[in-house]
Amino acid sequence: MHPHPRTGQPFESPVPPGSGWPGEPATPATPQAADAARVARLAEQAESIPELNALISVCRACPRLVTWREEVAVIKRKSFADQPYWGRPVPGWGSATPRILIVGLAPAANGANRTGRMFTGDRSGDQLYAALHRAGLINQPTSVDAADGLHTNDIRIVAPVRCAPPDNKPTTVERNTCAPWLDAEWRLLAPHVRVMVALGGFAWQVALRMAADAVPKPKPKFGHGAVAELGPDLRLIGCYHPSQQNMFTGRLTPAMLDDIFGQAAALAGLSG
Template sequence: MDDTEPVGAVPGPGDRGFPAHHAPRCTGLGELDALLTGCRACPRLVAWREEAAAVKRAAFQDQDYWGRPVPGFGPSDATVAVVGLAPAAHGGNRTGRMFTGDAAGDFLFAALHAVGLASQPTSEHAGDGLTLHGVRLTSPVHCAPPANRPTPGERDTCSPWLAAELDLLSPGLRAVVVLGGFGWQALLPVLAEAGRQVPRPRPVFGHGAHVVLPATEGGQELHLLGSYHPSQRNTFTGRLTMPMLVDVLREAAALGGLPAS
Protein backbone atom coordinates (compact mmCIF):
# COMPACT_ATOMS: atom_id res chain seq x y z
CA MET A 1 0.00 0.00 0.00
CA ASP A 2 1.23 3.51 -0.79
CA ASP A 3 1.71 5.31 2.55
CA THR A 4 2.01 8.66 0.76
CA GLU A 5 -1.69 8.74 -0.11
CA PRO A 6 -3.64 11.46 1.69
CA VAL A 7 -5.68 10.47 4.73
CA GLY A 8 -9.21 9.54 3.68
CA ALA A 9 -8.24 8.55 0.15
CA VAL A 10 -7.74 4.87 0.97
CA PRO A 11 -11.03 2.90 1.12
CA GLY A 12 -11.66 1.14 4.42
CA PRO A 13 -12.95 -2.44 4.82
CA GLY A 14 -16.59 -1.33 4.68
CA ASP A 15 -16.21 0.69 1.48
CA ARG A 16 -17.22 -0.68 -1.92
CA GLY A 17 -13.84 0.35 -3.28
CA PHE A 18 -11.88 -1.63 -0.71
CA PRO A 19 -11.26 -4.76 -2.83
CA ALA A 20 -10.53 -2.83 -6.03
CA HIS A 21 -8.05 -0.57 -4.26
CA HIS A 22 -6.22 -3.07 -2.07
CA ALA A 23 -6.29 -6.42 -3.88
CA PRO A 24 -4.13 -5.43 -6.89
CA ARG A 25 -1.45 -4.05 -4.57
CA CYS A 26 -0.83 -7.32 -2.74
CA THR A 27 2.56 -8.88 -3.40
CA GLY A 28 1.81 -12.35 -2.03
CA LEU A 29 -1.07 -14.67 -1.23
CA GLY A 30 -0.53 -14.29 2.51
CA GLU A 31 -1.03 -10.54 2.28
CA LEU A 32 -4.02 -10.99 -0.01
CA ASP A 33 -5.71 -13.51 2.28
CA ALA A 34 -5.17 -11.31 5.34
CA LEU A 35 -6.75 -8.27 3.68
CA LEU A 36 -9.59 -10.30 2.20
CA THR A 37 -10.66 -11.69 5.56
CA GLY A 38 -11.23 -8.14 6.84
CA CYS A 39 -13.41 -7.05 3.91
CA ARG A 40 -16.89 -5.68 4.69
CA ALA A 41 -17.64 -4.16 1.29
CA CYS A 42 -21.02 -5.88 0.69
CA PRO A 43 -23.53 -5.01 3.46
CA ARG A 44 -26.03 -7.78 2.62
CA LEU A 45 -23.33 -10.45 2.71
CA VAL A 46 -21.80 -9.10 5.91
CA ALA A 47 -25.18 -9.19 7.61
CA TRP A 48 -25.96 -12.71 6.42
CA ARG A 49 -22.60 -14.28 7.24
CA GLU A 50 -22.63 -12.74 10.72
CA GLU A 51 -26.23 -13.76 11.39
CA ALA A 52 -25.43 -17.36 10.41
CA ALA A 53 -22.38 -17.29 12.67
CA ALA A 54 -24.42 -15.99 15.60
CA VAL A 55 -27.54 -18.14 15.24
CA LYS A 56 -25.66 -21.29 14.14
CA ARG A 57 -27.11 -24.57 12.97
CA ALA A 58 -28.26 -26.91 15.74
CA ALA A 59 -25.58 -29.50 14.95
CA PHE A 60 -22.84 -26.88 15.38
CA GLN A 61 -24.04 -25.01 18.47
CA ASP A 62 -20.85 -25.84 20.36
CA GLN A 63 -18.58 -24.46 17.61
CA ASP A 64 -17.19 -20.98 17.05
CA TYR A 65 -18.04 -19.88 13.52
CA TRP A 66 -15.49 -18.10 11.34
CA GLY A 67 -18.11 -15.61 10.17
CA ARG A 68 -15.79 -13.66 7.84
CA PRO A 69 -14.79 -13.75 4.17
CA VAL A 70 -13.18 -17.12 3.38
CA PRO A 71 -9.79 -16.94 1.63
CA GLY A 72 -8.52 -19.34 -0.98
CA PHE A 73 -6.88 -22.57 0.15
CA GLY A 74 -3.84 -24.23 -1.36
CA PRO A 75 -0.16 -23.63 -2.13
CA SER A 76 1.16 -20.44 -3.70
CA ASP A 77 2.90 -22.40 -6.46
CA ALA A 78 -0.25 -24.25 -7.57
CA THR A 79 -0.44 -25.02 -11.28
CA VAL A 80 -4.16 -25.85 -11.08
CA ALA A 81 -6.94 -23.70 -9.59
CA VAL A 82 -10.49 -24.79 -8.77
CA VAL A 83 -13.06 -21.97 -8.84
CA GLY A 84 -16.43 -22.52 -7.19
CA LEU A 85 -19.31 -20.18 -6.31
CA ALA A 86 -19.18 -18.91 -2.69
CA PRO A 87 -18.78 -20.32 0.84
CA ALA A 88 -21.76 -22.04 2.43
CA ALA A 89 -23.31 -20.38 5.50
CA HIS A 90 -22.64 -23.44 7.69
CA GLY A 91 -19.68 -24.76 5.68
CA GLY A 92 -16.82 -22.41 4.85
CA ASN A 93 -18.46 -19.62 6.85
CA ARG A 94 -18.25 -21.92 9.86
CA THR A 95 -14.83 -23.50 9.34
CA GLY A 96 -12.95 -20.66 7.65
CA ARG A 97 -11.66 -22.95 4.91
CA MET A 98 -12.87 -22.99 1.34
CA PHE A 99 -15.23 -25.91 0.53
CA THR A 100 -14.95 -27.27 4.07
CA GLY A 101 -17.80 -28.38 6.29
CA ASP A 102 -20.62 -29.13 3.86
CA ALA A 103 -21.69 -31.89 1.48
CA ALA A 104 -20.37 -30.18 -1.65
CA GLY A 105 -16.95 -29.92 -0.06
CA ASP A 106 -17.04 -33.55 1.05
CA PHE A 107 -17.65 -34.57 -2.55
CA LEU A 108 -14.93 -32.31 -3.93
CA PHE A 109 -12.22 -33.36 -1.47
CA ALA A 110 -12.98 -37.04 -2.03
CA ALA A 111 -12.44 -36.44 -5.75
CA LEU A 112 -9.24 -34.44 -5.17
CA HIS A 113 -7.88 -37.23 -2.98
CA ALA A 114 -8.80 -39.86 -5.57
CA VAL A 115 -6.69 -37.97 -8.12
CA GLY A 116 -3.80 -37.48 -5.69
CA LEU A 117 -4.27 -33.73 -5.25
CA ALA A 118 -5.28 -33.87 -1.56
CA SER A 119 -3.50 -35.61 1.30
CA GLN A 120 -6.76 -37.01 2.71
CA PRO A 121 -10.31 -37.56 1.40
CA THR A 122 -12.02 -35.34 3.97
CA SER A 123 -11.78 -31.70 5.02
CA GLU A 124 -13.43 -31.08 8.38
CA HIS A 125 -11.76 -28.01 9.88
CA ALA A 126 -8.74 -25.77 9.44
CA GLY A 127 -6.56 -27.79 11.81
CA ASP A 128 -7.23 -31.28 10.45
CA GLY A 129 -3.83 -31.67 8.76
CA LEU A 130 -5.13 -31.57 5.19
CA THR A 131 -2.73 -30.35 2.51
CA LEU A 132 -3.30 -29.86 -1.21
CA HIS A 133 -0.76 -30.81 -3.86
CA GLY A 134 -0.38 -28.35 -6.72
CA VAL A 135 -3.97 -27.09 -6.56
CA ARG A 136 -5.60 -24.03 -4.97
CA LEU A 137 -9.31 -23.63 -4.25
CA THR A 138 -11.03 -20.28 -4.53
CA SER A 139 -14.31 -18.63 -5.52
CA PRO A 140 -15.65 -15.47 -7.19
CA VAL A 141 -17.49 -14.46 -3.98
CA HIS A 142 -15.78 -14.96 -0.62
CA CYS A 143 -18.71 -14.42 1.76
CA ALA A 144 -21.64 -16.77 2.26
CA PRO A 145 -24.67 -15.37 0.37
CA PRO A 146 -28.34 -15.87 1.30
CA ALA A 147 -29.78 -18.89 -0.57
CA ASN A 148 -26.32 -19.42 -2.10
CA ARG A 149 -27.08 -16.64 -4.60
CA PRO A 150 -24.77 -13.64 -4.75
CA THR A 151 -26.05 -10.65 -6.70
CA PRO A 152 -24.22 -9.44 -9.83
CA GLY A 153 -23.15 -6.38 -7.86
CA GLU A 154 -21.67 -8.51 -5.08
CA ARG A 155 -19.88 -10.65 -7.63
CA ASP A 156 -18.38 -7.58 -9.29
CA THR A 157 -17.37 -5.98 -5.99
CA CYS A 158 -15.57 -9.18 -4.98
CA SER A 159 -13.95 -9.82 -8.37
CA PRO A 160 -10.70 -7.92 -7.62
CA TRP A 161 -9.84 -10.54 -5.00
CA LEU A 162 -10.16 -13.31 -7.60
CA ALA A 163 -8.24 -11.27 -10.17
CA ALA A 164 -5.39 -10.63 -7.74
CA GLU A 165 -5.27 -14.27 -6.62
CA LEU A 166 -5.04 -15.55 -10.18
CA ASP A 167 -2.42 -12.93 -10.98
CA LEU A 168 -0.27 -14.05 -8.06
CA LEU A 169 -0.66 -17.66 -9.21
CA SER A 170 -0.09 -16.81 -12.87
CA PRO A 171 3.64 -17.63 -13.14
CA GLY A 172 2.85 -21.32 -12.71
CA LEU A 173 -0.90 -21.58 -13.33
CA ARG A 174 -1.74 -23.87 -16.25
CA ALA A 175 -5.35 -24.97 -15.74
CA VAL A 176 -8.51 -23.77 -14.01
CA VAL A 177 -11.41 -26.08 -13.19
CA VAL A 178 -14.63 -24.08 -12.90
CA LEU A 179 -17.43 -25.62 -10.86
CA GLY A 180 -20.74 -24.40 -12.21
CA GLY A 181 -22.07 -21.72 -14.52
CA PHE A 182 -21.87 -18.89 -11.98
CA GLY A 183 -18.12 -19.35 -11.56
CA TRP A 184 -17.67 -19.65 -15.33
CA GLN A 185 -19.49 -16.40 -16.03
CA ALA A 186 -17.61 -14.64 -13.22
CA LEU A 187 -14.19 -15.89 -14.29
CA LEU A 188 -14.24 -14.99 -17.99
CA PRO A 189 -14.44 -11.18 -17.51
CA VAL A 190 -11.69 -11.36 -14.87
CA LEU A 191 -9.40 -13.15 -17.31
CA ALA A 192 -10.27 -10.75 -20.12
CA GLU A 193 -9.46 -7.75 -17.94
CA ALA A 194 -6.15 -9.40 -17.05
CA GLY A 195 -5.19 -9.40 -20.73
CA ARG A 196 -6.15 -12.93 -21.65
CA GLN A 197 -7.64 -13.41 -25.11
CA VAL A 198 -11.10 -14.77 -24.28
CA PRO A 199 -12.93 -15.96 -27.44
CA ARG A 200 -15.90 -13.99 -28.79
CA PRO A 201 -18.64 -14.95 -28.36
CA ARG A 202 -17.63 -16.06 -24.91
CA PRO A 203 -17.42 -19.83 -24.44
CA VAL A 204 -20.55 -21.50 -23.08
CA PHE A 205 -20.33 -23.38 -19.80
CA GLY A 206 -20.95 -27.09 -19.73
CA HIS A 207 -19.60 -30.14 -18.00
CA GLY A 208 -16.54 -31.22 -19.92
CA ALA A 209 -16.09 -27.83 -21.59
CA HIS A 210 -12.43 -27.16 -22.43
CA VAL A 211 -11.23 -23.77 -23.61
CA VAL A 212 -7.61 -22.89 -24.28
CA LEU A 213 -6.64 -19.26 -23.82
CA PRO A 214 -3.52 -18.25 -25.75
CA ALA A 215 -0.32 -17.50 -23.91
CA THR A 216 0.26 -13.94 -22.83
CA GLU A 217 3.57 -12.25 -23.47
CA GLY A 218 6.18 -14.07 -21.45
CA GLY A 219 3.60 -16.56 -20.16
CA GLN A 220 1.95 -19.82 -21.12
CA GLU A 221 -1.48 -20.79 -22.37
CA LEU A 222 -4.24 -21.36 -19.84
CA HIS A 223 -6.75 -24.22 -19.98
CA LEU A 224 -10.29 -23.69 -18.65
CA LEU A 225 -12.20 -26.86 -17.78
CA GLY A 226 -15.89 -26.90 -16.86
CA SER A 227 -17.56 -29.21 -14.37
CA TYR A 228 -21.00 -29.21 -12.81
CA HIS A 229 -20.89 -27.92 -9.25
CA PRO A 230 -20.80 -30.69 -6.60
CA SER A 231 -23.96 -29.37 -4.95
CA GLN A 232 -26.28 -31.90 -3.36
CA ARG A 233 -28.83 -31.09 -6.04
CA ASN A 234 -26.38 -32.25 -8.70
CA THR A 235 -24.82 -35.19 -6.87
CA PHE A 236 -28.07 -36.62 -5.47
CA THR A 237 -29.71 -36.58 -8.90
CA GLY A 238 -26.71 -38.10 -10.65
CA ARG A 239 -26.14 -35.05 -12.81
CA LEU A 240 -22.61 -35.08 -11.40
CA THR A 241 -21.07 -38.38 -10.38
CA MET A 242 -17.74 -39.00 -8.69
CA PRO A 243 -16.18 -40.49 -11.86
CA MET A 244 -17.28 -37.40 -13.83
CA LEU A 245 -15.57 -35.00 -11.43
CA VAL A 246 -12.50 -37.21 -11.06
CA ASP A 247 -12.07 -37.26 -14.84
CA VAL A 248 -12.09 -33.46 -15.04
CA LEU A 249 -9.66 -33.10 -12.14
CA ARG A 250 -7.37 -35.75 -13.60
CA GLU A 251 -7.30 -33.88 -16.91
CA ALA A 252 -6.51 -30.64 -15.09
CA ALA A 253 -3.71 -32.33 -13.17
CA ALA A 254 -2.16 -33.59 -16.39
CA LEU A 255 -2.37 -30.14 -17.96
CA GLY A 256 -0.81 -28.68 -14.83
CA GLY A 257 2.08 -31.14 -14.94
CA LEU A 258 1.00 -32.80 -11.70
CA PRO A 259 1.28 -36.53 -10.99
CA ALA A 260 -2.22 -37.98 -10.77
CA SER A 261 -3.60 -41.26 -9.51
Protein backbone atom coordinates in the same frame (compact mmCIF):
# COMPACT_ATOMS: atom_id res chain seq x y z
CA MET B 1 -20.10 -7.86 23.10
CA HIS B 2 -22.20 -5.78 20.69
CA PRO B 3 -25.82 -5.77 19.44
CA HIS B 4 -26.94 -8.71 17.32
CA PRO B 5 -27.65 -7.42 13.77
CA ARG B 6 -31.24 -8.74 13.77
CA THR B 7 -32.41 -9.05 17.39
CA GLY B 8 -30.50 -6.13 18.91
CA GLN B 9 -29.47 -8.35 21.84
CA PRO B 10 -25.82 -8.50 23.01
CA PHE B 11 -23.81 -11.33 21.47
CA GLU B 12 -20.25 -12.49 21.03
CA SER B 13 -18.57 -11.31 17.85
CA PRO B 14 -17.40 -13.85 15.25
CA VAL B 15 -13.73 -14.79 15.39
CA PRO B 16 -11.73 -11.52 15.54
CA PRO B 17 -8.43 -11.08 13.65
CA GLY B 18 -5.47 -12.43 15.56
CA SER B 19 -7.60 -14.65 17.81
CA GLY B 20 -5.54 -17.78 17.26
CA TRP B 21 -7.96 -19.54 14.89
CA PRO B 22 -5.90 -22.18 13.03
CA GLY B 23 -4.42 -20.61 9.93
CA GLU B 24 -5.66 -17.13 10.86
CA PRO B 25 -4.21 -14.88 8.13
CA ALA B 26 -4.92 -11.46 9.68
CA THR B 27 -3.81 -9.47 12.69
CA PRO B 28 -5.63 -6.68 14.51
CA ALA B 29 -3.58 -4.25 12.38
CA THR B 30 -4.75 -5.67 9.01
CA PRO B 31 -6.65 -2.92 7.12
CA GLN B 32 -10.39 -3.52 6.76
CA ALA B 33 -12.12 -2.60 3.51
CA ALA B 34 -15.33 -0.77 4.36
CA ASP B 35 -16.55 -0.07 0.83
CA ALA B 36 -16.00 -1.02 -2.81
CA ALA B 37 -13.41 1.69 -3.43
CA ARG B 38 -11.31 0.49 -0.50
CA VAL B 39 -11.56 -3.11 -1.72
CA ALA B 40 -10.21 -2.04 -5.10
CA ARG B 41 -7.32 -0.08 -3.60
CA LEU B 42 -6.23 -2.76 -1.12
CA ALA B 43 -6.53 -5.54 -3.70
CA GLU B 44 -4.41 -3.64 -6.19
CA GLN B 45 -1.71 -3.07 -3.58
CA ALA B 46 -1.50 -6.71 -2.39
CA GLU B 47 1.91 -8.17 -3.15
CA SER B 48 1.56 -11.77 -1.96
CA ILE B 49 -1.04 -14.47 -1.38
CA PRO B 50 -0.64 -14.36 2.45
CA GLU B 51 -1.18 -10.59 2.40
CA LEU B 52 -4.22 -10.95 0.17
CA ASN B 53 -5.67 -13.71 2.36
CA ALA B 54 -5.41 -11.43 5.37
CA LEU B 55 -7.08 -8.50 3.62
CA ILE B 56 -9.94 -10.64 2.32
CA SER B 57 -10.54 -12.20 5.73
CA VAL B 58 -11.44 -8.89 7.39
CA CYS B 59 -13.39 -7.24 4.55
CA ARG B 60 -16.62 -5.47 5.60
CA ALA B 61 -17.56 -3.81 2.31
CA CYS B 62 -21.01 -5.38 1.79
CA PRO B 63 -23.36 -4.56 4.70
CA ARG B 64 -26.00 -7.18 3.82
CA LEU B 65 -23.40 -9.95 3.64
CA VAL B 66 -21.67 -8.83 6.84
CA THR B 67 -25.00 -8.91 8.70
CA TRP B 68 -25.93 -12.33 7.34
CA ARG B 69 -22.60 -14.09 7.85
CA GLU B 70 -22.35 -12.82 11.43
CA GLU B 71 -25.96 -13.66 12.23
CA VAL B 72 -25.44 -17.23 11.02
CA ALA B 73 -22.28 -17.43 13.12
CA VAL B 74 -24.27 -16.50 16.21
CA ILE B 75 -27.56 -18.34 15.73
CA LYS B 76 -25.82 -21.45 14.28
CA ARG B 77 -27.37 -24.59 12.88
CA LYS B 78 -28.44 -26.87 15.74
CA SER B 79 -26.12 -29.67 14.65
CA PHE B 80 -23.16 -27.27 14.99
CA ALA B 81 -24.34 -25.40 18.08
CA ASP B 82 -21.30 -26.44 20.11
CA GLN B 83 -18.81 -25.32 17.46
CA PRO B 84 -17.23 -21.91 16.88
CA TYR B 85 -18.06 -20.27 13.56
CA TRP B 86 -15.56 -18.36 11.44
CA GLY B 87 -18.25 -15.82 10.46
CA ARG B 88 -15.93 -13.80 8.21
CA PRO B 89 -14.98 -13.68 4.51
CA VAL B 90 -13.28 -16.88 3.35
CA PRO B 91 -9.91 -16.52 1.57
CA GLY B 92 -8.82 -18.89 -1.16
CA TRP B 93 -7.32 -22.18 0.00
CA GLY B 94 -4.35 -24.14 -1.27
CA SER B 95 -0.95 -23.55 -2.80
CA ALA B 96 0.39 -20.06 -3.50
CA THR B 97 1.94 -21.49 -6.68
CA PRO B 98 -0.75 -23.87 -7.97
CA ARG B 99 -0.78 -25.67 -11.30
CA ILE B 100 -4.56 -26.09 -11.07
CA LEU B 101 -7.01 -23.38 -10.03
CA ILE B 102 -10.54 -24.42 -9.05
CA VAL B 103 -13.18 -21.70 -9.30
CA GLY B 104 -16.31 -22.08 -7.15
CA LEU B 105 -19.16 -19.71 -6.32
CA ALA B 106 -19.46 -18.51 -2.70
CA PRO B 107 -19.10 -19.91 0.84
CA ALA B 108 -21.99 -21.89 2.33
CA ALA B 109 -23.55 -20.36 5.43
CA ASN B 110 -22.94 -23.42 7.62
CA GLY B 111 -20.02 -24.75 5.59
CA ALA B 112 -17.07 -22.47 4.84
CA ASN B 113 -18.65 -19.67 6.88
CA ARG B 114 -18.34 -22.05 9.84
CA THR B 115 -14.96 -23.66 9.13
CA GLY B 116 -13.08 -20.80 7.45
CA ARG B 117 -11.97 -22.96 4.51
CA MET B 118 -13.41 -23.10 0.98
CA PHE B 119 -15.75 -26.04 0.37
CA THR B 120 -15.29 -27.36 3.91
CA GLY B 121 -18.09 -28.44 6.21
CA ASP B 122 -20.80 -29.31 3.68
CA ARG B 123 -21.63 -32.16 1.31
CA SER B 124 -20.38 -30.35 -1.78
CA GLY B 125 -16.96 -30.12 -0.19
CA ASP B 126 -17.06 -33.76 0.87
CA GLN B 127 -17.47 -34.77 -2.78
CA LEU B 128 -14.89 -32.29 -4.07
CA TYR B 129 -12.09 -33.13 -1.65
CA ALA B 130 -12.64 -36.88 -2.00
CA ALA B 131 -12.23 -36.52 -5.77
CA LEU B 132 -9.16 -34.34 -5.42
CA HIS B 133 -7.58 -36.96 -3.18
CA ARG B 134 -8.37 -39.76 -5.61
CA ALA B 135 -6.63 -37.67 -8.29
CA GLY B 136 -3.53 -37.35 -6.09
CA LEU B 137 -3.89 -33.57 -5.74
CA ILE B 138 -4.29 -33.33 -1.94
CA ASN B 139 -2.88 -35.37 0.93
CA GLN B 140 -6.11 -36.66 2.50
CA PRO B 141 -9.67 -37.41 1.36
CA THR B 142 -11.52 -35.24 3.85
CA SER B 143 -11.64 -31.56 4.74
CA VAL B 144 -13.16 -30.97 8.17
CA ASP B 145 -11.75 -27.75 9.60
CA ALA B 146 -8.77 -25.43 9.47
CA ALA B 147 -6.72 -27.63 11.81
CA ASP B 148 -7.18 -31.02 10.11
CA GLY B 149 -3.80 -31.19 8.36
CA LEU B 150 -5.07 -30.91 4.78
CA HIS B 151 -2.28 -29.87 2.41
CA THR B 152 -1.56 -29.46 -1.28
CA ASN B 153 1.28 -28.29 -3.48
CA ASP B 154 -0.74 -28.45 -6.67
CA ILE B 155 -4.12 -26.71 -6.43
CA ARG B 156 -5.87 -23.62 -5.14
CA ILE B 157 -9.61 -23.12 -4.63
CA VAL B 158 -11.06 -19.63 -5.07
CA ALA B 159 -14.47 -18.01 -5.40
CA PRO B 160 -15.83 -14.77 -6.87
CA VAL B 161 -17.76 -14.00 -3.65
CA ARG B 162 -16.03 -14.46 -0.29
CA CYS B 163 -18.95 -14.09 2.14
CA ALA B 164 -21.86 -16.50 2.53
CA PRO B 165 -24.87 -14.80 0.89
CA PRO B 166 -28.51 -15.18 2.01
CA ASP B 167 -30.25 -17.88 -0.06
CA ASN B 168 -26.89 -18.47 -1.80
CA LYS B 169 -27.63 -15.45 -4.00
CA PRO B 170 -25.27 -12.46 -3.90
CA THR B 171 -26.49 -9.33 -5.63
CA THR B 172 -24.82 -7.91 -8.72
CA VAL B 173 -23.43 -5.05 -6.62
CA GLU B 174 -21.99 -7.50 -4.09
CA ARG B 175 -20.37 -9.58 -6.84
CA ASN B 176 -18.86 -6.45 -8.37
CA THR B 177 -17.61 -5.20 -5.01
CA CYS B 178 -15.88 -8.53 -4.32
CA ALA B 179 -14.40 -8.92 -7.82
CA PRO B 180 -11.12 -7.05 -7.16
CA TRP B 181 -10.11 -9.67 -4.57
CA LEU B 182 -10.27 -12.41 -7.21
CA ASP B 183 -8.59 -10.19 -9.80
CA ALA B 184 -5.69 -9.67 -7.40
CA GLU B 185 -5.52 -13.38 -6.63
CA TRP B 186 -5.37 -14.21 -10.33
CA ARG B 187 -2.66 -11.59 -10.86
CA LEU B 188 -0.52 -13.35 -8.25
CA LEU B 189 -1.36 -16.91 -9.33
CA ALA B 190 -1.52 -16.67 -13.13
CA PRO B 191 2.21 -17.27 -13.79
CA HIS B 192 1.89 -20.72 -12.18
CA VAL B 193 -1.56 -21.92 -13.28
CA ARG B 194 -1.85 -24.25 -16.27
CA VAL B 195 -5.43 -25.45 -15.80
CA MET B 196 -8.56 -23.82 -14.41
CA VAL B 197 -11.56 -25.94 -13.44
CA ALA B 198 -14.87 -24.05 -13.33
CA LEU B 199 -17.49 -25.57 -11.04
CA GLY B 200 -20.67 -24.56 -12.86
CA GLY B 201 -21.69 -22.17 -15.59
CA PHE B 202 -21.29 -18.99 -13.53
CA ALA B 203 -17.79 -20.02 -12.45
CA TRP B 204 -17.01 -20.64 -16.14
CA GLN B 205 -17.94 -17.04 -16.98
CA VAL B 206 -15.85 -15.80 -14.05
CA ALA B 207 -12.85 -17.80 -15.25
CA LEU B 208 -13.20 -16.40 -18.77
CA ARG B 209 -13.28 -12.89 -17.32
CA MET B 210 -10.13 -13.58 -15.32
CA ALA B 211 -8.26 -14.66 -18.45
CA ALA B 212 -10.03 -12.15 -20.70
CA ASP B 213 -6.95 -11.26 -22.76
CA ALA B 214 -6.63 -14.85 -23.98
CA VAL B 215 -10.30 -15.78 -24.56
CA PRO B 216 -10.91 -16.83 -28.17
CA LYS B 217 -13.88 -15.81 -30.30
CA PRO B 218 -16.54 -16.99 -30.32
CA LYS B 219 -16.46 -17.20 -26.53
CA PRO B 220 -16.26 -20.85 -25.39
CA LYS B 221 -19.51 -22.26 -23.99
CA PHE B 222 -19.80 -24.06 -20.68
CA GLY B 223 -20.48 -27.77 -20.54
CA HIS B 224 -19.41 -30.60 -18.29
CA GLY B 225 -16.08 -31.72 -19.73
CA ALA B 226 -15.81 -28.76 -22.08
CA VAL B 227 -12.22 -27.63 -22.60
CA ALA B 228 -11.22 -24.15 -23.74
CA GLU B 229 -7.71 -23.19 -24.78
CA LEU B 230 -6.80 -19.82 -23.32
CA GLY B 231 -3.45 -19.28 -24.94
CA PRO B 232 -0.56 -21.73 -25.27
CA ASP B 233 -0.15 -22.50 -21.56
CA LEU B 234 -3.65 -22.38 -20.05
CA ARG B 235 -6.71 -24.61 -20.33
CA LEU B 236 -10.17 -24.15 -18.83
CA ILE B 237 -12.27 -27.23 -18.02
CA GLY B 238 -15.98 -27.10 -17.24
CA CYS B 239 -17.44 -29.25 -14.46
CA TYR B 240 -20.92 -29.43 -13.03
CA HIS B 241 -20.95 -28.05 -9.51
CA PRO B 242 -20.71 -30.84 -6.88
CA SER B 243 -23.86 -29.59 -5.18
CA GLN B 244 -25.98 -31.94 -3.12
CA GLN B 245 -28.72 -31.73 -5.74
CA ASN B 246 -26.41 -32.54 -8.67
CA MET B 247 -24.87 -35.49 -6.83
CA PHE B 248 -28.19 -36.80 -5.51
CA THR B 249 -29.88 -36.73 -8.92
CA GLY B 250 -26.90 -38.29 -10.69
CA ARG B 251 -26.34 -35.32 -12.94
CA LEU B 252 -22.83 -35.44 -11.51
CA THR B 253 -21.26 -38.66 -10.19
CA PRO B 254 -17.97 -39.41 -8.42
CA ALA B 255 -16.75 -41.07 -11.62
CA MET B 256 -17.49 -37.90 -13.58
CA LEU B 257 -15.54 -35.85 -11.04
CA ASP B 258 -12.66 -38.30 -11.32
CA ASP B 259 -12.60 -37.84 -15.09
CA ILE B 260 -12.44 -34.04 -14.73
CA PHE B 261 -9.64 -33.95 -12.18
CA GLY B 262 -7.72 -36.72 -13.87
CA GLN B 263 -7.80 -34.69 -17.06
CA ALA B 264 -6.86 -31.52 -15.17
CA ALA B 265 -3.88 -33.25 -13.57
CA ALA B 266 -2.71 -34.59 -16.96
CA LEU B 267 -3.02 -31.20 -18.66
CA ALA B 268 -1.17 -29.55 -15.77
CA GLY B 269 1.66 -32.07 -16.02
CA LEU B 270 0.89 -33.57 -12.62
CA SER B 271 -0.23 -37.09 -13.50
CA GLY B 272 2.09 -40.08 -13.54
